[in-house]
Amino acid sequence: MLIKRAADIRSSEITDQKVYLNRRQFIQTAGGAAAATALGVIGSDIGLEAATPAPHGRKLENVKPSTFSVDQKVDKPNRWEDITTYNNYYEFGVDKDSPSMSVGKFNPDPWTVNVSGECNKKAAWHMEDILKGQALEDRIYRHRCVERWSMVIPWVGFPLSDFIKKCETTSNAKYVKFTTLYDPKQMPGRDSGLRWPYVEGLRMDEAMHPLTILTVGLYGEVLPKQNGAPLRLAVPWKYGFKHIKSIVKIEFVEKEPLNTWQEQASNEYGFYANVNPTVDHPRWSQAQERRIGEFFMRKTMLFNGYGEQVASLYTGMDLRKHY
Amino acid sequence: MWAGLTGNLSANPLSDLTNETGVWALRFICITLALTPLRRLTGWHAVIRFRRMTGLFAFFYATLHFLTYVIADRFASLDFPDGIVAWSTVRNLAKSVGEDIYKRPYITVGFTALMTLVPLAATSTAGMIRRLGGRRWNLLHRLVYITAVLVVIHYWWLVKSDISRPLAYAIVVAILLGFRIYWSWWRTRTAPAPARATA
Numbered sequence: 001m002l003i004k005r006a007a008d009i010r011s012s013e014i015t016d017q018k019v020y021l022n023r024r025q026f027i028q029t030a031g032g033a034a035a036a037t038a039l040g041v042i043g044s045d046i047g048l049e050a051a052t053p054a055p056h057g058r059k060l061e062n063v064k065p066s067t068f069s070v071d072q073k074v075d076k077p078n079r080w081e082d083i084t085t086y087n088n089y090y091e092f093g094v095d096k097d098s099p100s101m102s103v104g105k106f107n108p109d110p111w112t113v114n115v116s117g118e119c120n121k122k123a124a125w126h127m128e129d130i131l132k133g134q135a136l137e138d139r140i141y142r143h144r145c146v147e148r149w150s151m152v153i154p155w156v157g158f159p160l161s162d163f164i165k166k167c168e169t170t171s172n173a174k175y176v177k178f179t180t181l182y183d184p185k186q187m188p189g190r191d192s193g194l195r196w197p198y199v200e201g202l203r204m205d206e207a208m209h210p211l212t213i214l215t216v217g218l219y220g221e222v223l224p225k226q227n228g229a230p231l232r233l234a235v236p237w238k239y240g241f242k243h244i245k246s247i248v249k250i251e252f253v254e255k256e257p258l259n260t261w262q263e264q265a266s267n268e269y270g271f272y273a274n275v276n277p278t279v280d281h282p283r284w285s286q287a288q289e290r291r292i293g294e295f296f297m298r299k300t301m302l303f304n305g306y307g308e309q310v311a312s313l314y315t316g317m318d319l320r321k322h323y
Numbered sequence: 324m325w326a327g328l329t330g331n332l333s334a335n336p337l338s339d340l341t342n343e344t345g346v347w348a349l350r351f352i353c354i355t356l357a358l359t360p361l362r363r364l365t366g367w368h369a370v371i372r373f374r375r376m377t378g379l380f381a382f383f384y385a386t387l388h389f390l391t392y393v394i395a396d397r398f399a400s401l402d403f404p405d406g407i408v409a410w411s412t413v414r415n416l417a418k419s420v421g422e423d424i425y426k427r428p429y430i431t432v433g434f435t436a437l438m439t440l441v442p443l444a445a446t447s448t449a450g451m452i453r454r455l456g457g458r459r460w461n462l463l464h465r466l467v468y469i470t471a472v473l474v475v476i477h478y479w480w481l482v483k484s485d486i487s488r489p490l491a492y493a494i495v496v497a498i499l500l501g502f503r504i505y506w507s508w509w510r511t512r513t514a515p516a517p518a519r520a521t522a
Contacts, residue, residue, distance in 0.1 A: 031498055031501070034494045034498070035494065035495065035498055037491070037494070038490075038491035038492070038494040038495050039491075039495070040491075041487050041488060041490075041491035042350070042488070042491050042492065042495070045346070045488060049331075050331045051331065051333060078334075081334070082334035085333065085334060086333055086334035086335060090484075090485075094484075094485045096333050096334070096335070097331075097333055147483075149335055149338070190487070191485075191487070192484055192485045193484035193485045193486060194484050264484050265484075283427060283429065283480070283481065284427065287400075288400045290335065290337070290338075290399070292334050292335055293334070295337070295395075295399055296399050296400075297399050297400040
């Protein structure tokens with residue numbers, strides 16, 4: 001019988017004696033480096049810098065009121081200071097006050113939006129051309145974040161449908177895919193766990209709905225940087241993360257786009273993200289919300305209270321499945 | 324002092340208060356766990372006198388953290404069918420807290436962590452140390468190793484996407500517990516073999 005001899009250990013696999021003896025030192029060095037990094041992260045978290053409300057910008061002209069605005073007696077608009085210091089804009093840092101403190105290098109002017117996909121007018125649109133001849137409206141909307149807080153925000157904007165019509169979409173355009181700018185030179189947020197650039201999407205009928213607006217202003221003034229200047233989406237019956245900011249790309253596509261938060265955790269964040277008190281986030285209830293400035297929580301309303309206008313978009317759909 | 328400890332409050336101060344009290348509880352757990360290694364590595368024995376105080380600070384912040392959650396999160400989201408000052412409010416609050424602890428894993432873990440701190444705080448007095456005896460007291464207070472791990476898990480499970488902070492605390496806790504593991508291994512290695520009982 002042939003007995004095989006075990007192969008020799010290649011010399012390259014033998015641990016150098018020096019390295020072997022230094023393993024303790026290696027553990028100490030690696031441990032020290034990990035500890036230093038960890039303490040750095042922890043230390044930077046104990047910051048005492050105050051959030052800074054956005055400076056007031058240029059007043060927008062010829063802004064008309066809209067019947068889509070909320071009743072301000074029931075839903076009192078939040079203060080400029082709150083709206084411009086309490087932001088989820090991870091490209092500028094993950095804390096609510098980070099964007100207000102780190103948008104200094106961000107330059108939203110000049111700005112170009114690339115339109116492509118299933119449409120006739122594929123072009124790079126300058127912001128001025130998007131706004132040329134476009135009537136602007138005050139749209140005071142309820143804004144519900146997936147994190148259980150909400151605000152009332154006096155946006156200024158115009159229906160997304162106005163812009164889509166100018167792009168002359170083809171019959172293959174079933175969805176709209178939006179992309180946020182990603183430029184680390186202007187956006188100093190460190191790794192947040194999200195994959196950038198940020199992407200969001202809407203079904204074509206949602207995009208064409210009169211409540212869906214492209215936002216260019218706040219409180220009658222040019223939109224502050226931390227709120228997604230110069231162009232952001234507002235879809236008031238959906239959670240805040242659908243309201244994509246600082247849009248640089250609009251594509252008309254045939255298939256449902258994968259949005260950033262869905263990619264991050266598809267069991268927690270879906271494509272539709274309609275506000276729904278009966279469909280919980282896996283880690284917390286969505287039945288109530290804290291309106292910024294209030295102590296007692298409010299009951300969250302289906303479609304954030306816009307059901308009368310938008311419920312028909314989802315007839316026959318299982319909202320638990322399509323969350 | 325308060326603003327310094329809690330950072331500057333944002334537009335959502337109740338959420339800030341909940342987060343900051345929780346993070347400070349974890350920081351004090353880490354500081355407490357660091358004192359023994361610090362003493363052994365530097366020979367600075369006086370430092371151990373602060374251990375009871377930092378440990379009680381951890382318990383204090385953990386309790387505040389829990390109370391903030393009970394008031395700002397559970398109480399604030401109740402219905403008050405019989406008005407706020409009523410037995411039904413107490414019942415509903417207890418039910419709401421209980422259900423949340425049962426239903427949401429990160430809250431289950433966080434609550435368990437707080438419960439592990441209760442016996443430690445209760446036996447923190449000199450009288451209790453004497454009554455328990457040093458050996459048993461030491462054994463009981465090793466429970467804080469479990470607390471530290473539970474708190475890191477609690478933190479890790481509640482963040483949305485950015486794990487850098489819970490990861491940082493996980494590294495710190497791992498290193499601090501690593502010292503204990505290393506020492507206990509070293510002790511068993513260098514200790515003389517236990518003498519056999521002879522009949």
